[in-house]
Structures are given as C-alpha cells and as structure tokens.
Amino acid sequence: MLSHPINWLPAESKACMNLLLFSLFREKKRRRVVELTEKMVVDGGSRDGGEWDGRWNHINTFLERPGPFTHPDFEPSTESLQFLLDTCKILVIGAGGLGCELLKDLALSGFRHIHVVDMDTIDVSNLNRQFLFRLKDVGRPKADIAADFINGRIPGCNVVPHFKKIQDFDESFYRQFHIIVCGLDSIIARRWMNGMLLSLLVYEDGVLDPSSIIPLIDGGTEGFKGNARVIFPGMTACIDCTLELYPPQINFPMCTIASMPRLPEHCVEYVRMLLWPKEKPFGDGVGLDADDPEHIQWVYQKSQERAAEFSITGVTYRLTQGVVKRIIPAVASTNAVIAAACATEVFKIASSAYIPLNNYMVFNDVDGLYTYTFEAERKENCSSCSQVPQDLHFSPSAKLQEVVDYLTENASLQMKSPAITATLEGKNKTLYLQTVASIEQRTRPNLSKSLKELGLLDGQELAVADVTTPQTLLFKLSFTS
Amino acid sequence: TMAFTKASKDQKYDRQLRLWGDHGQEELENAHVCLINSTASGTEILKNLVLPGIGAFTIVDGHKVSGEDSCLSNSYCDLLLDNDPEFFHRFTLVIGVQLPESTCLRLGSVLWNANIPFLVCRTYGLVGYMRLVVKEHTVIESHPDNALEDLRLDQPFAELKNHIQSYDLEGMGKKDHSHTPWIIIVAKYLEKWFSTFYKKEAFKQLIRQGILKSEKGTPEDEENFEEAIKNVNTALNPTKISSGVDDIFNGEQCNDITSQTPTFWVMTRAVREFVHNDGGGNLPVRGSIPDMIADSEKFITLQNIYREKAMQDASVVSKHVESLLQSVGKVCETLFCSKNAAFLRVVRCRSLAEEYSVETVNKDAITSCMDSADGEMVLYLMLRSVDRFYQQHSRYPGVYNYQVEEDISKLKLCVNSLLQEYSLNVNVKDDYIHEFCRYGASEPHTVASFLGGSAAQEAIKIITRQFVPFNNTFIYNAMSQTTATFQL
Numbered sequence: 001m002l003s004h005p006i007n008w009l010p011a012e013s014k015a016c017m018n019l020l021l022f023s024l025f026r027e028k029k030r031r032r033v034v035e036l037t038e039k040m041v042v043d044g045g046s047r048d049g050g051e052w053d054g055r056w057n058h059i060n061t062f063l064e065r066p067g068p069f070t071h072p073d074f075e076p077s078t079e080s081l082q083f084l085l086d087t088c089k090i091l092v093i094g095a096g097g098l099g100c101e102l103l104k105d106l107a108l109s110g111f112r113h114i115h116v117v118d119m120d121t122i123d124v125s126n127l128n129r130q131f132l133f134r135l136k137d138v139g140r141p142k143a144d145i146a147a148d149f150i151n152g153r154i155p156g157c158n159v160v161p162h163f164k165k166i167q168d169f170d171e172s173f174y175r176q177f178h179i180i181v182c183g184l185d186s187i188i189a190r191r192w193m194n195g196m197l198l199s200l201l202v203y204e205d206g207v208l209d210p211s212s213i214i215p216l217i218d219g220g221t222e223g224f225k226g227n228a229r230v231i232f233p234g235m236t237a238c239i240d241c242t243l244e245l246y247p248p249q250i251n252f253p254m255c256t257i258a259s260m261p262r263l264p265e266h267c268v269e270y271v272r273m274l275l276w277p278k279e280k281p282f283g284d285g286v287g288l289d290a291d292d293p294e295h296i297q298w299v300y301q302k303s304q305e306r307a308a309e310f311s312i313t314g315v316t317y318r319l320t321q322g323v324v325k326r327i328i329p330a331v332a333s334t335n336a337v338i339a340a341a342c343a344t345e346v347f348k349i350a351s352s353a354y355i356p357l358n359n360y361m362v363f364n365d366v367d368g369l370y371t372y373t374f375e376a377e378r379k380e381n382c383s384s385c386s387q388v389p390q391d392l393h394f395s396p397s398a399k400l401q402e403v404v405d406y407l408t409e410n411a412s413l414q415m416k417s418p419a420i421t422a423t424l425e426g427k428n429k430t431l432y433l434q435t436v437a438s439i440e441q442r443t444r445p446n447l448s449k450s451l452k453e454l455g456l457l458d459g460q461e462l463a464v465a466d467v468t469t470p471q472t473l474l475f476k477l478s479f480t481s
Numbered sequence: 482t483m484a485f486t487k488a489s490k491d492q493k494y495d496r497q498l499r500l501w502g503d504h505g506q507e508e509l510e511n512a513h514v515c516l517i518n519s520t521a522s523g524t525e526i527l528k529n530l531v532l533p534g535i536g537a538f539t540i541v542d543g544h545k546v547s548g549e550d551s552c553l554s555n556s557y558c559d560l561l562l563d564n565d566p567e568f569f570h571r572f573t574l575v576i577g578v579q580l581p582e583s584t585c586l587r588l589g590s591v592l593w594n595a596n597i598p599f600l601v602c603r604t605y606g607l608v609g610y611m612r613l614v615v616k617e618h619t620v621i622e623s624h625p626d627n628a629l630e631d632l633r634l635d636q637p638f639a640e641l642k643n644h645i646q647s648y649d650l651e652g653m654g655k656k657d658h659s660h661t662p663w664i665i666i667v668a669k670y671l672e673k674w675f676s677t678f679y680k681k682e683a684f685k686q687l688i689r690q691g692i693l694k695s696e697k698g699t700p701e702d703e704e705n706f707e708e709a710i711k712n713v714n715t716a717l718n719p720t721k722i723s724s725g726v727d728d729i730f731n732g733e734q735c736n737d738i739t740s741q742t743p744t745f746w747v748m749t750r751a752v753r754e755f756v757h758n759d760g761g762g763n764l765p766v767r768g769s770i771p772d773m774i775a776d777s778e779k780f781i782t783l784q785n786i787y788r789e790k791a792m793q794d795a796s797v798v799s800k801h802v803e804s805l806l807q808s809v810g811k812v813c814e815t816l817f818c819s820k821n822a823a824f825l826r827v828v829r830c831r832s833l834a835e836e837y838s839v840e841t842v843n844k845d846a847i848t849s850c851m852d853s854a855d856g857e858m859v860l861y862l863m864l865r866s867v868d869r870f871y872q873q874h875s876r877y878p879g880v881y882n883y884q885v886e887e888d889i890s891k892l893k894l895c896v897n898s899l900l901q902e903y904s905l906n907v908n909v910k911d912d913y914i915h916e917f918c919r920y921g922a923s924e925p926h927t928v929a930s931f932l933g934g935s936a937a938q939e940a941i942k943i944i945t946r947q948f949v950p951f952n953n954t955f956i957y958n959a960m961s962q963t964t965a966t967f968q969l
Contacts (some may be wrong), residue, residue: 017785042883047747055585056925057923058923058924058925059925061606061919061923061925062922062925064882065882065885065919065921066913066919067916067919068912068913068915068916069912069916069917069960101930104930105927105930108521108926109925109926109927124489124492125493125495125496126491127493127532128494128495128496128497128532128533129532129533129534131498131528144879163515223500224500224938230774241498256774260660260776261777262772262773262775262777262780262784263772263779268690302957305927310777310778310781311777311781312777312781318495318498318499321495327495327496327499328496329496329497329499330496330497331496331500331533331934331938332528332529332532332533332934332937333529333934333937333938333941334932334934334938335932335934336525336529336930336934336937337526339929339930340927340928340930340931340933340934341927341931341959341962342960343926343927343930344607344927344928344931344959345962347925347927354607354960357938357961357962361962361963364626365935365938365939365948366624366625366626366948366949366968367623367625367626367666367948367954368949368950368955369948369951369964369966370964371954371962371963371964373961373962373963407610426676449498457623469938480637
C-alpha cells in the first residue's frame with residue numbers, strides 16, 4: 001500500500017531537502033536569455049529564433065503551478081525555469097546506452113549546463129541503441145560526439161565533453177555540480193563515484209552539512225532488466241550499503257577450464273586464459289585484444305578444436321566473442337526506460353517540484369512490464385558511508401594473505417587488489433601492494449608472514465586502498481585468541 | 482541510407498541478436514508499423530523501433546506542431562477512418578499516441594475486426610498509459626526468467642534409467658566418485674528411498690552420508706555431492722504440466738484444426754497428442770541440463786541422453802504435426818523444437834468496446850484496485866475523466882494557467898458522471914482532480930521517454946512473437962516511480 005508521498009522520506013532527510021532546496025536557489029542568477037538564431041531540428045520541423053513561444057511550457061507547468069503532490073516546501077515561481085536553464089549544473093557519467101538517453105532527456109527538460117565523462121570510443125555494436133552516434137563516428141570518443149550532437153540539435157544547450165576516466169578527476173571537479181547522474185557499466189566505477197561523493201561530505205561537530213551533499217542518481221541496465229536509484233550521500237543507502245544486490249561475476253573454476261570442460265564457454269576460457277599465453281599467436285608480448293576480429297577468429301578456431309576434443313557442441317563465433325568480451329546483451333528500449341526514470345529524478349531534485357524516488361526502482365519487461373520500488377536501507381556498518389571503522393577479526397598467527405583474501409572475498413567489501421599500510425614504530429609501512437610491480441615483489445614475502453611477525457598489534461589501524469574507492473578505508477585489527 | 486551487408490548488420494545488432502536471435506530480427510525487419518501522432522511520445526517510440534531495425538513505418542500525423550506539441554486534433558486519422566479504413570490493414574501493428582477517446586475507439590473497432598494489433602499510448606503530465614488490444618497473441622518462445630529444469634528424476638525415461646544403472650557409486654574409484662554429476666547421485670539415492678512421502682532434509686542427510694571418507698573418517702571434499710544436496714529441493718519437484726499450458730491445451734482452437742488454423746495451434750495440438758499418446762501424460766523432454774561439477778565425459782554423456790530423448794520426442798510431435806496438416810490438406814513447413822513446449826503462452830486482450838461498455842466494464846478490477854486509493858487505478862480513472870472533459874469542452878483541463886482553478890470543479894463533474902455511468906462505488910480524492918488540472922495535458926519529455934521505451938519493447942514482442950506482452954492496461958506513475966498492470 002502506498003502512503004502519501006510526503007511520508008516516503010525519513011524526517012531527517014525532509015529537513016535536509018529543505019536546506020538543499022534553499023542552497024540551490026541561493027545560487028540563482030538573473031540573466032537575460034540569449035537570443036539564438038539557429039534552427040531547431042528535433043522533430044524535423046524548423047523554427048525561427050532560439051527561444052520560441054511555448055518552448056518550455058511542459059516544464060513550466062510543473063514549476064509555476066502549485067499542486068497537491070509537490071514537495072512540501074515547493075514554491076511555484078516563474079523564476080525556477082531560469083535556474084534550470086542558466087545555473088543548474090549536471091554531470092552525466094557515461095555516454096553509452098544510458099548516457100545518450102540521459103543527455104537527450106536532460107537537454108529537452110531545460111538543463112543547459114551539462115558535462116559528460118566517458119573514456120570509451122564508439123563501436124559498431126553501440127549503434128543499435130546509442131543513437132547520438134552514426135557509422136561515420138566509429139572510433140571517435142563517445143563524449144565528444146555525444147556533446148556535438150546535442151549542442152548542434154538543441155539550441156542553447158551546452159554539453160561539455162570529457163574523454164577521460166572518472167578517476168582522472170579530483171574533488172575540485174566533482175564539487176561544481178548540483179546533481180550527478182551515472183549511466184555506468186561497471187560496479188567498480190560506481191563504487192568509486194560513490195566513494196568520491198562521500199569524500200566531499202563535510203561534518204561539523206558530527207553533523208552533516210547539507211550543502212556538501214551532491215545527489216547521485218544511478219542507473220543500470222542488462223538486457224530487459226534495469227534499475228534506477230537515488231542516493232543522497234551521507235543520508236540514504238549508498239552503493240556499498242547494497243553491494244549484495246549486484247550479482248557476482250561468473251568465473252569458472254580453473255580445474256574445469258584446464259582439464260574438465262563441459263560447456264562451450266569453458267573451451268573459450270581455456271583458449272583465452274591458457275592457450276593464448278602459451279602460444280602467443282600474434283607475437284611475444286601481444287595480449288589478446290578483444291576488439292580485434294583477427295584475435296577473436298583465432299580464439300574461435302582454437303575453441304572449436306578444444307570442444308571437439310571433448311565432444312562439446314555449441315562453440316560459435318558469437319559465443320566466443322561474448323565470452324571473451326564479457327558481452328552483456330542490450331537493447332534501446334531498456335536504456336530509454338531507465339534513463340528516463342533517472343532524468344525524471346534529476347528534474348524533481350533540481351526543481352524540488354516533487355519528492356524524489358525513495359530510493360530504488362527495479363524494472364523487468366521480459367513478461368509484461370514489472371517494476372518494484374522500495375527503500376534500500378543504509379547498512380549500519382557500511383564500509384563506505386557509515387563512518388564506523390571496520391573491524392578485522394584475525395588471530396595474531398593468521399597470515400597477511402588471509403587478510404587480503406578476506407578483503408577480496410567478503411561480500412560487503414569485494415575489493416579487487418587491496419593495498420594495505422599500517423603505522424609501525426611511528427612510520428607508515430606498506431604491508432602489501434599489488435598494483436606496482438616493484439612494490440608487489442618487495443612486499444610479497446609479507447603475505448606468508450603472520451600478523452604478529454609483521455609487528456601488528458591488537459587494535460591497530462590498517463589503511464586499505466583499492467580501485468573500488470577513491471578514499472583510503474580504515475580498518476581496526478581485533479585479535480582473536 | 483547505408484546498405485548494410487549481413488556481416489555489418491550482425492555487428493551492429495549483435496547486442497540484441499543475443500536476445501531475440503536472427504529469426505526475431507527478421508520478423509522485425511519485415512514489419513511495417515503505423516504510428517499515429519508523432520508527438521514527443523510518438524517520436525520516442527519510433528526511435529526505439531528504428532534503432533533495432535524495424536522494416537518500415539508510416540506516420541499518420543494530423544496536427545500542427547505548436548511550441549509544446551499539444552495535441553489539438555486528429556483530423557487526418559479521422560479522415561482515414563471515414564474514407565479508407567482499410568488503409569490500416571497493411572500494418573503489422575498500429576500504435577496510437579495521444580488520441581482523443583472518440584478516434585481511439587473508432588480506430589480500435591476497425592483494427593479489432595481486421596485482427597491487427599493496436600497499442601494505445603499516452604503521456605499525460607506525470608502519468609504514462611499503455612493499452613494493448615489484440616484478440617489473440619500466441620508465443621512459442623517466451624524465454625521465461627527462472628524456469629525449473631526438466632530432469633524427469635521422478636519418472637526417468639528408459640534411456641535415462643539405463644544410464645543411471647550403469648553407475649556403481651560404491652564400486653567407483655575416488656576420482657570418478659567426486660566427478661559424478663549430481664543428477665546421477667540424486668537418482669541413485671532416490672532408488673534407495675522407498676518412502677513416497679519425501680522428507681527433503683532426511684533425504685539430503687542420506688546423500689551426505691554417501692560422501693567418501695578419508696582414512697581418519699573425515700568427509701572428503703566432494704563438491705558434486707554438495708551440489709546434489711543443494712539441488713534436492715528442486716530436483717524432487719514432480720514432473721507435471723503447468724496449469725497455463727493445460728489451459729492452452731484445452732482451448733477451442735486446439736480442438737478444431739482446419740486449413741485456416743495458425744501454426745501455433747497446430748503445433749500445440751500436436752504436443753497435446755504427444756502428451757496423451759506417447760508421453761505418458763508428460764510433455765516432450767526439454768533436453769537441457771544445467772552445468773554441474775563432473776568430468777567432461779560423464780557430463781557430455783548425460784547431456785546427450787537428455788538431448789537425444791528430446792530429439793526423439795520432437796520428431797514424434799513433428800509426425801503429429803504432419804498428420805494433422807495432411808488431414809486438412811496442407812504441407813508441414815516448420816520443424817518442432819521440444820525446448821519451448823513447457824513455456825507456450827497465449828495472450829488474449831479484451832477489446833476497447835468491451836472495456837468501455839457499461840455492460841462489460843470490469844467493475845471488479847476497478848473497485849478492488851481502488852481499495853488502495855493512492856495506487857495506479859485512480860490515475861486510470863482520471864485519464865478516463867479528462868477524456869470526458871475533452872468530449873464536453875473540446876479541450877483538456879488546465880491547459881492555460883488561468884484555467885487551472887476553474888477547471889477543477891468541471892473535471893470533478895466529469896469524474897462523478899464517469900463513476901455514476903459505470904456504477905463504480907469508489908472514491909476519487911480531490912487531490913487527483915486538482916493534479917490532473919495542474920498537468921494541463923502536458924507531455925513532459927522524461928515521461929514520454931519512459932513510455933517510449935516501454936511501448937517500443939511491447940511492439941517488438943508483438944512483432945517477433947518472443948517474450949510475453951502485457952495484458953492489457955499499463956500505468957506509469959512518474960511521481961512515485963511505480964507502475965501497475967490491469968486487465969480491463
């Protein structure tokens with residue numbers, strides 16, 4: 001049963017929403033709308049001038065008129081539109097399936113100051129859904145082409161592209177945005193973004209300063225399934241609070257791949273992981289390039305041979321490619337739906353016209369259309385947003401390797417390659433670091449040493465860095481007997 | 482336009498071919514869709530059909546594009562309905578966007594009689610609405626998300642039985658023991674289990690005792706046995722035909738096969754013949770087994786047992802298809818494949834006439850859904866009410882700011898007359914009446930885009946005959962980001 005919308009947010013966040021609204025409006029500037037002479041080519045019609053009569057009517061309806069379901073502190077105003085048009089700054093992460101849709105939806109909803117970040121270039125297989133791109137754009141950076149397309153079609157809109165990884169920016173970049181919306185295809189990137197926004201939070205005497213909160217709207221899709229969620233960092237459930245919601249990646253056991261294949265996929269993985277490094281088919285040091293059709297062709301042929309050895313059927317070129325590239329099926333429709341839901345939330349938050357989604361919507365249109373909307377709860381001891389240092393329980397005789405294993409295997413942490421440092425005898429000492437070859441070699445012997453041998457004490461703080469978070473996480477070592 | 486070679490189309494459409502296959506793509510490329518009204522919602526739907534490669538589309542667009550794309554008339558569509566309704570017969574599917582009620586009902590009637598699927602879509606403020614109107618839509622490839630396996634452990638067929646018997650768990654070497662597929666393990670232990678009433682926990686314990694022990698007496702690490710234990714719950718489900726498929730078997734079309742009978746029904750009847758004559762009351766064996774810990778040889782051999790049985794059963798079904806078709810003077814064109822037999826689906830929607838008629842309105846559905854006064858049903862009633870308003874005033878409520886207040890009372894009269902006409906004893910809160918005046922029949926882009934994605938995928942389901950379309954009314958509430966489906 002749905003109660004009245006006003007009851008969906010917990011009391012503290014309602015108060016915070018007030019302050020958020022106030023601080024957004026404080027930045028409003030009055031500016032004369034610049035007259036443009038470009039033609040608008042959205043529906044195939046053409047118009048004279050930039051702003052034309054009624055251009056933003058469908059948005060003004062929600063900004064100028066009072067209503068029974070608006071946010072309790074919403075005040076209808078003829079100036080709110082100006083805030084959206086002139087001041088509000090949105091960051092879109094990803095210019096792929098979701099990103100293209102998001103940019104379009106935001107631009108058509110009055111947002112004009114948009115930045116987009118994407119580290120990828122355009123591939124032919126993108127063209128069935130990433131509609132800002134054409135065949136001639138293949139190979140070019142997604143962010144650049146997407147920005148060009150929107151800026152060329154929507155007069156007045158200024159999309160600034162960044163052909164970069166999200167990790168290439170620091171907090172000074174992210175801080176400038178009012179709202180950040182993600183259309184990512186990687187959990188690691190999501191967690192990183194999550195960590196970045198958490199790191200921007202300012203606490204004064206233990207109280208969160210609402211003006212340091214940047215709302216994060218996150219969308220994800222896979223085939224006919226998708227989800228959209230709204231995160232107010234420091235207030236609502238963050239990405240890591242609900243890490244278990246993300247299904248684990250399928251990795252086949254080595255013994256299956258090496259000696260007991262049963263599925264065509266096992267045969268492909270055998271070729272990719274074992275045969276390629278052994279045979280180096282394209283030369284020494286030439287790694288498997290999943291985007292090189294020649295490489296895939298070689299893998300395909302060898303996979304067929306492997307399959308024939310074991311009487312396994314089903315190895316096709318399409319299957320081979322799918323396994324090597326970890327392809328996830330995708331269609332235009334799901335991306336349109338999820339991006340639209342996210343863009344609606346951006347509008348709601350920027351305009352304060354309605355209470356935002358609280359806070360997670362799941363969508364599936366395999367059989368009819370199914371959605372489920374619920375409030376994901378914050379985890380009390382979330383490793384990212386709870387401010388509570390995590391406890392690590394180990395015996396003093398446990399090896400450091402066990403600690404590393406725990407950090408990577410624990411369902412709530414799921415780190416990729418944690419680097420552990422500790423303060424010993426007043427100095428900062430790296431216990432183990434995997435990502436720099438020379439340091440990895442030097443610190444590798446530590447893995448087989450016990451915690452006691454390494455000089456670690458009960459209650460000791462360990463600082464752990466990992467690709468899943470921009471901040472170092474602090475853990476407290478708690479010795480078991 | 483670019484002329485795409487097959488190879489480049491495979492590349493471009495790779496990500497969607499993995500969902501509906503080459504045959505689904507072909508259906509899409511042979512389809513001709515009609516879109517009525519290229520408003521924001523209409524163009525979004527179209528974009529999401531053009532991107533995956535729809536063969537052809539025709540836009541019937543009857544109004545001038547104003548600053549906000551408000552929908553003022555559908556004169557062109559009405560013109561066609563007046564003078565050349567058969568214009569619509571050429572289409573695979575007709576999608577009507579932002580249609581006024583009168584046009585919608587007229588078009589609905591034409592398409593119903595011509596047996597052409599009709600998808601009605603509208604965006605109204607923060608509400609999205611879809612209505613599917615199709616007499617009968619059959620689906621062979623429904624691709625269910627979480628289907629149970631078809632392992633026949635409760636009634637193993639002869640070849641499976643023989644194969645199980647060829648295993649001697651007690652006499653095996655350690656390596657073979659640890660690499661025996663869990664299906665064999667469960668089957669073996671079922672033979673030892675004489676009680677007809679299974680206590681699953683006790684059965685799991687029995688299997689656990691079968692794990693090899695080391696010299697010290699501690700259990701060895703036998704993952705295949707752990708898999709067997711884990712799968713006991715589902716593996717012991719009795720083999721049976723779902724009620725849904727049973728209903729399909731009992732359908733009229735299944736009984737009277739004529740030369741006009743569509744392929745789906747001939748196939749279904751053939752499967753039914755199989756069930757009664759050859760399958761001992763069961764469907765043809767599906768033929769697939771999940772992956773499991775086992776050495777290659779044991780797994781492949783077991784997999785082939787199921788596959789070959791499935792092929793055998795399929796050929797028996799195919800023979801039934803042949804003889805059915807012969808009996809009505811036709812030739813068999815398609816081969817039957819066992820794997821979908823358990824997942825056949827039929828969707829039958831009521832006509833718009835039935836939904837709108839006082840005699841046949843679905844009062845129960847409306848009244849019971851209105852128990853939750855803030856659910857999506859009230860939004861449906863409001864959409865019906867603004868249509869009423871349009872009929873009376875030739876405009877929608879609250880389009881201009883000055884109209885919002887005064888239209889509230891007028892709209893309320895429409896709501897009340899609607900409820901009265903259909904004898905609906907429900908209460909529509911004033912808040913919703915106010916809200917729908919506030920909307921001013923606007924078509925915000927994000928809502929249009931949500932609807933555009935939803936509608937396009939339903940259209941693709943109709944065209945490809947894969948996956949299952951909704952039945953028959955879908956409402957999206959962008960305020961709460963919730964949806965509901967009603968059968969009206």
